[in-house]
Amino acid sequence: MPHDHAIQCVHDPLLVILSYLVSVLGSFTALQLAIAIPAAQTAAQRWRAIVAAGAAMGGGAIWAMHFIAMLACRMDIPVAYGLGLTVLSALIGMASCMAGLAIAGTGVFGWSKLIAAGVFMGLGVTGMHYTGMAAMMMPADTHYDMTLVAASGAIAIVASIVALWLAFNLRGWLQMLGSALVMGVAVCGMHYTGMQAASFMPNGAGDAALAGGLSVTNLGMGVFAVATLLLATMLALSLLRQRQRAMVQI
Template identity: 60%
Template sequence: MPMQLSYNWLLVLLSYAVSVLGSFTALQLAVAIPVATTHHQKTAAVAMAGGAMGLGAIWAMHFIAMLACDSSMQVTYDPALTALSALVAFAACSAGLMLVGSGLFSWLRLLAAGTCMGLGVASMHYLGMAAMMMPAVTSYNMGLVIISLIIAVVASMVALWLAFNLRGPLQMITSALVMGMAVCGMHYTGMAAARFEDNGGQLPDGYATGLRGDNLGLTIFVIVATLLVLMLVLYYWRQRYRSSLNI
């Protein structure tokens, strides 16, 4: 019989909070991409914004939300697949930002970048699901998987459009709140697509060396949120410093 899942609602809320913070940070940092005057500046801006979006708003949200899920059995996570999922999220978001932020804006360019980023985000999610090690067999409802892919692509297109078309703080805060909902929507649709069935207690190879810990979700939230806040502080300090040089 399929397992019934329950959720730690504190971690669910923290997953949304880190997604909003990551989205807001990425939207702020992305402003520097189209105005960069050198290749080095553009690469740095893309890496910073891609890291905030891919690792903060998306990967950290996903992993914390995975830890929020209680399947009534001990779950560990394959370190290599978990690291790969983070790399895929970073690469996909950076590629999308680079594509849209280079050259003149066009809807065709946005579609291509959003598709690239969305498929990368979805790949990150299902790699993260594959990293779960537990005495169960996982299968998927392909209809819900397809819906999660569509949500990922649409959310990515919206994120990229917002990153290069909104500038006011209030608009960015509102956009970050919406993006957090979209990212969470993709994740929980993907989770709803999964079906876990007990395999009789047979543990997979590497189970004992997998990532686990009762406070792992809270720890990841604190670390990622701190890094995102530091990125924002550094960004505002640099903006203020540059403004003072122009006076």
């Protein structure tokens, strides 16, 4: 039988910190890779840089952070995730970041283009978050506070505008690290605001609601392992290319 009281989400502080660190690593990697966008000599080079930086931002700083943060949410009911919507949320996150970088990085860089790209990217990031939420399989129905949903979207848009501005204006290593720390706060702020917008009401479906889903633990640790390996590899390659480029100039 359904209950009258919403299920509370209690966050594990260690996993919250881990989600933030993953977001910072993804943001730093994306900023490193984005250096190649304005420096590209050909359209092919520019698109390779856009795809790489967009994958790091959308897949690491945003999507991987999202699912590790979901793992941090402990509830008194079992939860699994549908594979289809989980994969779709990753594709939305990466595609929206690639599109934002492409819009802002094509032609003359300006504020109107930056804001348009940031709005597009922010809406995509918001769509990623709520698609990821829709992937949750549990014996409960999800209800949303639309004011907080709108607030999470606004945070995502502002964070996206800031991220794009930083991607095309920063060059120093320490500047990028400081910016990645700030971007991690912004991304986490969007996610946890979105989580605060959701309430979960038991519907009495039982374990049948979990049929065919991925367990939270398996999904979360898999996402963390893959994202960390991918971002570490991309960051190492980016730093190696920069070092090679500097040696050629000497």
